Amino acid sequence: MCELLGMSANVPTDITFSFAGLMQRGGATGPHRDGWGISFYEGKGYRDVHDPEPSADSKLARFMQGYPIKSHTVICHIRKANRGRVCLENTHPFSRELWGQTWSFAHNGQLKGIKKWPLQHYLPVGTTDSEHAFCWLLDQIRRQFPTPPRQRKKLWTFIEAQADTIATLGVFNILMSDSKSLYSHCSTKLAWLTRQAPFGDAQLLDAEMTVDFAQETQPNDVVTVIATQPLTKNEPWQPMHKNQFTVFQQGKVAYQSKLQ
Amino acid sequence: MCELLGMSANVPTDITFSFAGLMQRGGATGPHRDGWGISFYEGKGYRDVHDPEPSADSKLARFMQGYPIKSHTVICHIRKANRGRVCLENTHPFSRELWGQTWSFAHNGQLKGIKKWPLQHYLPVGTTDSEHAFCWLLDQIRRQFPTPPRQRKKLWTFIEAQADTIATLGVFNILMSDSKSLYSHCSTKLAWLTRQAPFGDAQLLDAEMTVDFAQETQPNDVVTVIATQPLTKNEPWQPMHKNQFTVFQQGKVAYQSKLQ
Numbered sequence: 115m116c117e118l119l120g121m122s123a124n125v126p127t128d129i130t131f132s133f134a135g136l137m138q139r140g141g142a143t144g145p146h147r148d149g150w151g152i153s154f155y156e157g158k159g160y161r162d163v164h165d166p167e168p169s170a171d172s173k174l175a176r177f178m179q180g181y182p183i184k185s186h187t188v189i190c191h192i193r194k195a196n197r198g199r200v201c202l203e204n205t206h207p208f209s210r211e212l213w214g215q216t217w218s219f220a221h222n223g224q225l226k227g228i229k230k231w232p233l234q235h236y237l238p239v240g241t242t243d244s245e246h247a248f249c250w251l252l253d254q255i256r257r258q259f260p261t262p263p264r265q266r267k268k269l270w271t272f273i274e275a276q277a278d279t280i281a282t283l284g285v286f287n288i289l290m291s292d293s294k295s296l297y298s299h300c301s302t303k304l305a306w307l308t309r310q311a312p313f314g315d316a317q318l319l320d321a322e323m324t325v326d327f328a329q330e331t332q333p334n335d336v337v338t339v340i341a342t343q344p345l346t347k348n349e350p351w352q353p354m355h356k357n358q359f360t361v362f363q364q365g366k367v368a369y370q371s372k373l374q
Numbered sequence: 375m376c377e378l379l380g381m382s383a384n385v386p387t388d389i390t391f392s393f394a395g396l397m398q399r400g401g402a403t404g405p406h407r408d409g410w411g412i413s414f415y416e417g418k419g420y421r422d423v424h425d426p427e428p429s430a431d432s433k434l435a436r437f438m439q440g441y442p443i444k445s446h447t448v449i450c451h452i453r454k455a456n457r458g459r460v461c462l463e464n465t466h467p468f469s470r471e472l473w474g475q476t477w478s479f480a481h482n483g484q485l486k487g488i489k490k491w492p493l494q495h496y497l498p499v500g501t502t503d504s505e506h507a508f509c510w511l512l513d514q515i516r517r518q519f520p521t522p523p524r525q526r527k528k529l530w531t532f533i534e535a536q537a538d539t540i541a542t543l544g545v546f547n548i549l550m551s552d553s554k555s556l557y558s559h560c561s562t563k564l565a566w567l568t569r570q571a572p573f574g575d576a577q578l579l580d581a582e583m584t585v586d587f588a589q590e591t592q593p594n595d596v597v598t599v600i601a602t603q604p605l606t607k608n609e610p611w612q613p614m615h616k617n618q619f620t621v622f623q624q625g626k627v628a629y630q631s632k633l634q
Binding site for chain 1 (some may be wrong): 416417418419420421422423424426433434437441446462463465470473474475476495497499500536544607
């Protein structure tokens with residue numbers, strides 16, 4: 115299994131604090147030694163960092179912790195390989211362009227038989243079931259909506275239905291973004307938390323580190339963090355339920371599937 | 375105008391020496407202050423770094439100079455913006471997936487009217503004429519070859535013909551890779567150099583730095599470097615001629631257009 119971390123914010127925000135906690139789980143406080151990656155969106159602009167080395171030992175991960183990239187949306191993944199060997203092309207997040215937007219995707223779980231599902235426009239570069247699922251999902255979106263639909267909710271409910279279909283093959287905990295929204299689907303394990311005024315202290319679970327967000331933020335900032343497991347010990351993380359699909363924009367929930 | 379740097383090698387090789395020279399031209403010894411980017415291929419694996427800051431002042435560029443990534447193929451670009459504002463999405467190299475391979479592309483020059491050329495599969499994320507040209511080129515390749523042709527030379531002569539067509543609009547100095555080959559097209563300015571045994575010293579033009587490649591290499595290493603302008607002062611750089619199209623593989627010339 116792997117661990118996911120995502121962020122959606124209404125102002126460009128850096129994720130160095132949460133990132134520092136997660137990176138410890140890549141070989142120090144957790145067993146996810148098979149590489150890590152992180153995607154940042156700055157408006158339409160996109161950049162990502164991939165490293166097949168364990169994050170807890172990685173010189174690149176240490177550099178990133180001290181190099182705050184301000185971003186509206188972030189997706190981060192640390193990998194414990196179960197399908198596909200440890201190499202750069204199998205390192206999440208994966209990315210593709212659709213409608214002139216860069217989509218990126220990270221997955222936790224296994225999907226039995228997904229590689230038999232036919233692909234058309236998007237082909238995997240690596241050999242993971244995760245990248246195959248991402249390509250299949252983008253193929254469906256592209257076929258249904260050759261151009262972006264005016265009603266965003268149509269897109270969201272369509273993606274939700276596809277995610278539910280994929281999830282029938284196994285475990286499909288994901289974070290995905292199209293640069294405008296952050297999408298999450300939970301099969302077994304995802305939790306989230308919104309930080310907004312009044313801001314307080316947060317203490318990492320995986321490292322001796324505390325941040326006082328009151329010192330780091332403006333009163334109108336809204337920042338949501340989503341993770342496989344809570345990253346801090348003194349904040350009210352909310353677990354997501356099975357098949358919960360949530361769309362975040364600007365740090366807030368824009369759409370959420372009904373409780374089943 | 376911008377500056378390009380590429381490398382093709384038969385063994386995983388780091389480009390930190392040439393990179394150190396080029397980065398100086400991004401605001402120190404040259405005027406290319408509008409961002410920089412670099413792509414690395416490790417087998418099918420791909421990673422890139424993009425930074426809209428001037429490379430000569432960039433903390434990320436300094437980190438990369440001390441973080442040797444061993445790669446068969448590298449493409450690097452420093453930007454002096456003429457079309458498209460300075461922002462992350464306008465920073466080269468651009469990348470897209472075709473045939474399950476990551477293609478990346480960097481361009482020096484202006485192309486008058488390219489944005490009127492229709493696109494189908496690939497759409498630009500940013501607003502540069504360069505990214506539009508790359509999307510158009512990939513569209514043509516995808517249409518002509520829905521799957522990779524068995525005879526690689528068919529692909530090469532096809533890309534050459536498309537590059538010549540684009541070059542009628544202005545200046546089209548490019549470096550492009552599909553993870554297997556490094557393609558270059560020269561309109562006005564590109565030079566190249568192959569380093570192989572017996573290796574010697576190289577002295578950078580843009581910084582006080584010398585490397586003795588005899589200490590850094592094995593006898594069978596073959597490493598070709600391509601750049602807008604020579605990066606070292608004591609090596610036999612060969613200028614490319616107008617409309618010269620060259621394909622490099624494993625550090626060697628695999629295909630070259632005939633002299634006109």
